[in-house]
Amino acid sequence: MLPSVERISVSPVFIGRGSEMAALTQALQRADGGQPQVLLIGGEAGVGKTRLLEEFQHAAEARGASVAVGGCLEIGAEGLPYAPFATVLRRLHRGELGPGLELAAVGRESSLARLLPDMLPDMSDAPAESHDEYARARLFDHTAQLFEQLTAERTLVLAVEDLHWSDRSTRELFAFLVRTLHRARLVLLGTYRTDDLHRRHPVRPYLAELERLRTVQRLELPRLAQREVARQLAGILSPSRPSAELVQKIFRRSEGNPFFVEELAVSHQQGCSTGLTDSLRDLLLVRMEALPEETQTMLRVLAAGGSRVEHGLLAAVLESAGVLDEDELIDALRTAVGANIIQPTSDGDGYRFRHALVREAVSDDLMPGECTRINRRYAMALEADPPLVSADQRSARLAGYWYCAHDAARAVPAVLNAGREARRRNAFAEQLRMLDRALELWDDVPDEVRATLRDYDRADESYPSCSCDHDDCGADCGAIQLIDLLAEATVAARLSGETDRGLRYTKRALRLLDEQRTPERAAWFRLARARALRYDRGSRPHEDLQGALELLEGRKPSAVLAELLHRQAADGMLSAPRREHLDTARRAAEIAEQVGATSVLLHARLTLGVLHCAFGELETGAALLAEVQEQAEASDDMDLRSRVYTNLSSHHELQGRSRRAIEVARTGLAVIRANGMAGYAGTIILGNLAEPLISLGELDEAAQLLAEEPDWSGQRAHRDFMERLRGEIAYLRGDLVTATEHLAEARRPGTVWQPQKYLPVTLLAMRIAAAQGRYADARAELLTLLEAGRAEGHDRSWWALLATAAGVEADARHLPTMAAGRAEILARIREVAAGLAQGVPLYEGWSAVLTAELARAEGTAGVADWRRAADALSQLECPFPRDLALLRLAEAYAATGEKAAASAAARESAALACRHGDQLMQRELRSLAERARLSLDAAASEAGPEPDDTFQDAFHLTPRERDVLKLLALGRTNRQIAEELFISPKTASVHVSNILAKLEVTGRGEAAAVAHRLRLVPAG
Known part of the structure; x- marks a missing residue:
């Protein structure tokens, strides 16, 4: 029976390789022009050379080129000369080029017989080919002539795969074609594995010699970046979406090799989430098993030593085991390096496997006792001679060796020491891993060893140093206890963004503690749990805070x-x-x-x-913020510094100082990433950088930053922030469908509903609804907020929300369905606005915009209202909302017939909207210019007044009459037509009468029908 769900391992989406595809496409274009192209594509096994070739083949065939691919053979290659070229020609002959191929071979049959022994019908009658010293030269020359003739009518793409397995004859024919074909419409491709080209491989000098030729281009395919791996996994695992944790795990193990990503994805689908599938392990081990036994022994020891092992340490371990002496070790290393299984480290001091999965496969293949014994030897060698490993790695490496040796008495002191050093370097994730190991082994540590574990340098100064919390404590409280490890692990989990793990530690600690005997520690763990839960909707962190305060009452x-x-x-x-x-x-x-x-x-x-x-x-x-910033910069408290950068950048943006916000956020993001705090504060500081970039119109940079966000784990509590910012970018670019999708993601269940989050999200929802003409929905968004009451301290968001809401009411002023309740809505907007602060230039500008929008909603707005708003916003850095004020000012001028002033305001608004990247506003400005006959072109305006409209269609309608007809077809009244086109109602009536006469109809409905039927107005 077939399985109910088919599992795929190859991503249906072609990931990455944009620059490589561009290079291939450009080569194809040049070949179309008669310039032959040669490209050598290299990369390790599994990196995607064949997939790239397949995608290029589809693209080339779509452009009308003929493509043929042949591969070199790994087994028996030297006995099958010219195998890839024979395959290429056979495929061309069996395709649409068959007749042309036979025609091009006429006169060259005898020499081409070596490549075409079974495909030319008249080969039996051809004269026998002499095997003199010139036969090979004739074959090469006739092959080149054949390809020249075949490419006379069309472009040809020939690909030779796996040149690392090629025989000498194939290489020489390939090189001959590269050197002699100068006029053919030909793209010649060759692929090879870089990891198979050991130092003495004959293809290495061959490729170097080819690369010297001017016509040859060499491409090396790199491994995929983490965001590309995420996209590959999304394609493989579709329709389910891979979690950030799964992406990070598979990226780390695969190191970006696409083939390994596919295999690990299959392992995940099959439930093999920790190890390797048997098929993948066998594939990884097959090359090692062909090596001498001494080399395999060395590789097993090397694999157990970690991702890289210093030469001296490896030699010491092998010598202590009595396995290999120094000379034997050198021979084994040389063999393994020559086989491209390992390579020297970049500093030349040690060795590493070429790929982490190969090391993992070798390590997994070790027997349990064998692995334990090797790690013990590593630990003992390092303890005996610490300089074998650099000082910055020594403690972590020693801790890892003792842990893998399953010696709790020696491992726990080592991992605690390594944890201390990791925290001093702000490597909180590494510290957490060490503390996890200490917790795992704690019950196996002898009491006499525990008693020696003292003076643990605590990460949180508020954590009580004594477990009994009594003033008259006479006990020896200096020794580390299990509760101390849980406290340190809780802090490390928080700072590395591992919220769930932190909750597990606090839960375990609160089960162990007696709250009456140890109230301060119990309060500390309750506080830690409240901090972890404060962004989790449905939790009750306030209960923990209140309970902790009750524990400390009167103390x-x-x-x-x-x-x-x-x-x-x-x-x-x-x-x-x-x-x-x-x-x-x-x-x-x-x-x-x-x-x-x-x-x-x-x-x-x-x-x-x-x-x-x-x-x-x-x-x-x-003043307080500046003082704390100065003190924070002088401290090593990364938690404090991350909060300073986060709050300062947000503060500057809220005050309208976007450039300063960008400077602070850039510095903060760099510091947070450099100090291992990305999981804790990286997401929000990245958002705090993207937000002012959006305000200033730097949409591409903001979008790129947000695209990088999944590359490292951020707090889930701030993912709605990221989605809202992505939605704002899509909105400004006029992509309302994508903006709506991001808005829905920002409002997914589980999102923290704090005012600093839900106010901007609601503002985005209102703008999207208004842009789509869903005015009732936009009003409903505002009413929901007003019902909840106004939270203080979020005045910028409230100013923007209220101004947008008033603008919605103004835009919908003529809609009967929106008339009911408008007066009440406007009154409530005024009531909320009365309580907002105005001591900031941005707030004062928004206040002026709100005043003008309220007047527009009531039909009383004039030039003075919008002039005042535009002037109030003139000194701000951000284009918005001044571009909005200038748009409305242009409308007000147009309504009074002041076309020159209206055009000037519209041009200024258009420049700001362009700088902001606001496609919707630019579209609205173009519509205004068309309706009001304004000029958005300053040069045209300076040249003089616009010429009279002289264009007439078959019905002799003037451009202005076409504008009127469009609105008439939409059901507008004469007064509404007049308002939209900035003309008087009387003039609108005259235009309607003229239109009815020219169309020879008797009424407005008939005119609308004629207009739609004859497409005299746009269909939309």
Whole structure:
């Protein structure tokens, strides 16, 4: 029976290789012009040479070229000379070029018999070919002539695959064609495996010699980047979408080799998520098994040593095992390097497998006891002679060897030491891996060894140092306990973005703790759990915060209490800030200073500064932010520094200082990535960089940044932020379908619904709805927000929302379905606006736009309203919303008949909209220019007044009458036509009368029908 679901391993989507396909396509174009092209395509096995060739074949055939592919044979190749050329010609003969091939071979049959022994019908009558010293030269020359004649009428693409297996005769014929064909419409391709070309391989000098020729182009296919692997997996696993974790795991194991990606995807589909499938392991091991036994032994030891092993360390391990002496080791290494299984490291100090999966296959093939014994020898050799490994790797390597040797007593001290060093380098993910190993082995560590584990350098200063939490503690609390490891692992999980793992640690710790005896530690773990859960909808982090505060009621001030108070203030800052949050943050800072918790103090002051800014107290807030930034830069607290960059960049963008926001976010992104914080703060700082880029119209750079985001794990809580920004880019580019898709992703269930998130998302939803003419939906978005009440501290978003809502009401002013409730909506907009801050130039500009939009919604807006709005926004860096104000100003001027002023305002608006990349606004400006007869071309305007419309169609309709007819066909009244075309109702009536007469109809409905039937107006 066939399986119910077919599993595919080859991605149906061709991934990457854009530059290589471009090079091949350009070569084909040059060949079409009579310039023969030669391309040599190299790459390791599985990197996609054949797939690239297949895709190019389809493209070439679509352009009318004939393509034939032949391959060199691995087995018996020297006994089958010219095998790929014989295959090529046989395929050409069996295709549409068959008759032409037979005709071109006339007169050359005897020499071509070596390539065409069974395809020319008259070969039996051809004179026998003499085997003198010139026979080979005749064969080469006649083959070249054959291809020249075949390419006289069409372009020919000939490909020879696997040149690394080629025989000498094939190579020489290939080179002869390259050197002698100068006028043929021919593309000659050759592919080869770079990993099969060992130092003495005959193809290495051959390729180098060919590359010296001017007509030869050499392409080396690199492995795929992680985002390309993600796309490949999406194609293979469709319709299911691979998770970021699966993409990262397969990319790490495959190292971007497309074939290995496919095999690992199949392994995943078959449920083999940890190891390798038997077929893939056999494929990887087959070349190693052909090597001498001494070389295989060395490779097994090398594989157990890690991704790279220093020569001295490898020699020490093999010598301690009594397996290979120094000379034997050199011979084994030379054999393995020559076979392209391993290669020297870039520093020349050691060796590594050419591909990680080969090492993994060799390592998996080791017997369990064999692997344990080899790792113990590595650990003992390194302990005996530490300089065998560089100092920066020593602790981690030693910890890894003892862990794999399954010696808990020696492994746990080693992994704890390695964890400390990883954290000092801000390598939090590596620290977490070490702590996980310590937790795994903890129960197997003898008590006497545990008692020696002391002075663990804690990552969180608020974590209580004593497990009993009593003032009169007389116990020896210096030794590390299991609860201490769980605390360190919790912090490392948070800083590396591993939220779920952090929750597991806190859950385990709270089960172990007695909250009455150890209230401070219990409060600390409750706080840690609340921090992990604060972005998870459906969770109750506030219950944990409240419970932690209750545990500390009536107790002495502590760093834990200060951190709890700060977290309350910070959560309020992110959701619905109130004045009491200022007091809470201030109290947290005072307690932190009192107990000497410097990090908590700076975090609390940072939150305090942001809260002051949120309440419009910009001078006080800015001073605090600058002070904390200076102190953060001098500290090694990466958590604090990431918060500073995140909040400062957001603060500048909210105040309309987009260029400054970009500078801060760029610096922050670089620092966060360099210090291993991408999983914790990388997503939001990337968004904070993309957002001001969008504001300034740098859409391509913003889109590229957002496309890079899946390359490293970011907080899931901020994925809606990324989707909203992608939606804004699509909206500005006029792609409303894609914008709607991103909007839906931003609103997926589970998204955190904080005002800083849902206000911009709602604004995007309103703009999309308005652009699609769904005014009722746009109004409903606003009503939903108003029902929930206005959260303080988010004034920029509210100004934009209210102005957009008023614009929706103005655009829908003539729609009967929108008339009901309009007055109430406008009144509520005014009521909310009355409570917003106006102390920032951007806010004052939005306030002027809102005032003008409200007047437009009521039919009273004039030039003065929009002039005031445009002037209020004139000093801002961002094109929007000034381009909107200028568009409305142009409309107002056009309505008063001031065409010159209207054209000037429209041109200025168009320039800003172009700078912003706003395709929808540019489209609206073009429509305005067409309806109001404005000029968007400054040169044309300076040349003089526009000429009268003289164009007449078969019905003698003037261009203006065609404009009127279009609106008439849409059912507009004379007054509505007048408003849209900026003419008087009387003039509109005259135009309608003229149209009815010219079309020889009696009514508006009949005129509309004629217009549609005869396509006198656009179908849409």
